[in-house]
Amino acid sequence: MPVKHEIEIVITPEGEVKLDIRGMKGPSCVAELERFALGLGAIKSIDKNAEFFQSSQSRSQDQRRT
Numbered sequence: 001m002p003v004k005h006e007i008e009i010v011i012t013p014e015g016e017v018k019l020d021i022r023g024m025k026g027p028s029c030v031a032e033l034e035r036f037a038l039g040l041g042a043i044k045s046i047d048k049n050a051e052f053f054q055s056s057q058s059r060s061q062d063q064r065r066t
Helices: 027-037 057-065
Strands: 006-011 017-022
C-alpha cells in the first residue's frame, strides 16, 4: 500500500507561510520542503518533528541487507 504524503499550507495574517509535511521521513522531507518553498521565498526556519528522525522504510531495508 502506498504511503500517503501530505503538505499543509498555512498563511498567517502577517503573510508568513508555514508548511507542515506529513508522511515523509528524514532528509527527503527537508528536500521536498526546499523544492516546494523555492518559489515562495526564503526559508526562515525548519522545525523537525519526531517523524523526521524515524528512518524511512527503504533505508531500513537497505541496512538489513548489509
